Amino acid sequence: MKIVVGISGASGVIYGVRLLARLHRNPAVETHLVLTRAGEKTLFLETGSHAAELKKTAHYSYSIEDISCRLASGSFPVDAMVVAPCSIQTMSSIAAGIASNLLLRAADVTLKERRKLVLMVRETPFHLGHLRSMVALTEMGAIIAPPIPGFYNRPQTVLDLVDSSVDRVLDLMGVPDENVRRWDGPTP
Secondary structure: OEEEEEEOOOOOHHHHHHHHHHHHOOOOOEEEEEEOHHHHHHHHHHHOOOHHHHHOOOOEEEOOOOOOOHHHOOOOOOOEEEEEEEOHHHHHHHHOOOOOOHHHHHHHHHHHOOOEEEEEEOOOOOOHHHHHHHHHHHHHOOEEOOOOOOOOOOOOOHHHHHHHHHHHHHHHHOOOOOOOOOOOOOOO
16 A cells, blocks of 8 residues: 655644554555655654654655655555644645645645545634535545544553544555554443
């Protein structure tokens, strides 16, 4: 499988970091990373990590300005794309068909080729314009998947909460992961 991971500047960069780490452990998955400038800054502010460190967890990484790379073409087959986290600006640009950088162009290509596009929209609360953009994206075939953790597995750490949302995204993209925690009814 080929998965594109976009990381925009919304708070919650840990979702993209954790998703890349989980995908990296799967030998059947090839990852392609696109990190915005705001995503780089948020990565440092929230984790103390630099972009170069994160790029090592992806098979391929691309400059946000490189709109001539293979991710910008529908002729390059990928199975899915996820933007984690997805800022409101990024979501709104995708909804409007704006393709002014590689992350936006790759998302646009994903939609036009009828491939899976999962957006982990991170900023709240939403006003009517945000909700209308979500409706438009859903009508275009995108999946809006805000990182809203489940508590049925009794999370003990912040990472447990993050993984709850990452688990759902892996499922949405069709990526098998034996570490996904699933609800199997109440424990007797």
